[in-house]
Amino acid sequence: MIWLIGRSGMLGRLVEQELRAHNLEYAASGPELDVTRPDSIDHFAPKRKPRWVINCSGYTAVDSAESEEDQAWAVNRDGPALLARYCQKRGARLLHISTDYVFDGSLPDGYGEDAEPSPINVYGASKAGGEEEVRAELREHVIVRTAWLFAEHGRNFVLTILRLLKTRGELTVVDDQHGSPTYGRDLARAIVLVVTASRPVYGTFHFTNSGVTTWHGFASAIRDRAVELGLIPKSRRIVRVSSDQFPTAAERPSYSVLTCRRMISAYGFEPRTWEEALDDCLQRIASEHQARTFTLV
Ligand SMILES: NC(=O)c1ccc[n+]([C@@H]2O[C@H](COP(=O)([O-])OP(=O)(O)OC[C@H]3O[C@@H](n4cnc5c(N)ncnc54)[C@H](OP(=O)(O)O)[C@@H]3O)[C@@H](O)[C@H]2O)c1
Known part of the structure; x- marks a missing residue:
């Protein structure tokens, strides 16, 4: 049996769909469970001992984390620490999700699984803290770092760009941060x-779709395919800007590309390109759009 935590988040919803599609026995917890409180973890834990706990919860508001530091550290470091302790006590394994933002983005060839974290914002530091706690508390853990997540629901770049393309004449998007969009x-x-x-x-793994782009490149690809699929009426101009011209509360890494070699060799899962994955996601959005009124967050 598997215990999924964070079922209401963007990734959690997809993991639950996947567990269901495989007919796996699982329990799932959403906002009723607070990962920062041991009593809440004990209260909502399934009666039967889980073989695996999957932690999809997280404090994910990268800019807000700069001013809500305590909350970010509580959810991203203390939460995984408590879950790892729970697993240790119950003889369960923990799969925990982390991020490319544990790195500073200064390596020209990207980051292997063994690269030393060097976060440059509170979110990245708190996620690196969570990784350390999991490693320290529990041998049977899998940490999966990922990046630039998107889906047809939740708060993510694809849906934001589609919404902005529908409502604005022109967009400006940064073109000096590189990463691998991941479905x-x-x-x-x-x-x-x-x-x-x-x-x-066990250990630390990376999983992203393959290929590298910038936020501007990603936005342009979303626009081009969305026009073809009839999701937006016509092509809008997307202007390149530098991060200096688009200041945000949190600094972001300029090249946070993750190499996924260990995941491929250990589990034989070869990620497809981000363009193929984006196409799949936009096609799903288009068919949902045809089926009912199109609502974007
Ligand atoms: N999104 C990305 O681009 C990205 C990139 C790299 C790594 N990741 C990592 O991937 C994981 C999933 O991210 P996501 O994009 O699916 O994020 P998400 O949509 O924000 O989901 C996170 C979930 O965690 C829940 N949560 C927050 N505080 C909690 C607490 N104290 N106890 C229990 N649950 C709590 C949230 O509930 P509320 O919404 O009710 O607060 C939300 O349902 C996170 O670990 C994130 O750091 C994400």
């Missing part, structure tokens, strides 16, 4: 592959 559905598949492996390989 939550692909990550959810990889997660289920790990927790159903007969002989899981």
Whole structure:
């Protein structure tokens, strides 16, 4: 049996769909469970001992974390620490999700799984703190770092850009931050592959879709395909800007590309390109759009 935590989040919803699609026995917790409180973890824990706990919860508001530091550290470091302790006590394994933002983005060839974290914002530091706690508390853990997640629901760049393209004449998007957009559905598949492996390989892994782009490149690809699929009426101009011209509360890494070699060799899961994954996501949005009134967050 598997215990999914964070079922209401963007990734959590997709992981739950994937667990259901595989007919796996699972329990799932959403906002009723507070990962920062041990009593809440004990209260909502399933009666039967889980073989795996999947932690999809997180404090994910990168800019707000700069002013809500305590909350970010509580959810992103203390929460995983408590879950790892719970797993240690119950003899369960923990799969925990982390981020490319644990790195500063200064390496020209991107980051391997063993690279030393060097966060440059509170969110990244709190996530790196969570990783350390999990490693310290529990041997049987899998930490999966991912990046630039998108899906057809939740708060994410694809839906934001589609909404802005419908309401604004022109957009400005930064063109000096590089990363690998990752479809939550692909990550959810990889997660289920790990927790159903007969002989899981433990440790720290990376999973992103393959290929590298900038936020501007990503936005342009969303626009071009969305026009083809009839999701937006006509092509809008997307202007390139530098991060200096678009100041945000949190500094972001300029090249937070993750190499996924360990995931490929341990679990045989070869990620598709971010363009293929984006196309899949936009096609799903388009068919939902045809089926009912199009509502974007
Ligand atoms: N989104 C990305 O681009 C990205 C990139 C790299 C890594 N990640 C990591 O991927 C994981 C999933 O992210 P996501 O994009 O699915 O985020 P999300 O949509 O914000 O989901 C996170 C979930 O965690 C819940 N949560 C917050 N505080 C909690 C607490 N104290 N106890 C229990 N649950 C709590 C949230 O509930 P409320 O909404 O009710 O607060 C939300 O349902 C996170 O670990 C994140 O750091 C995300």
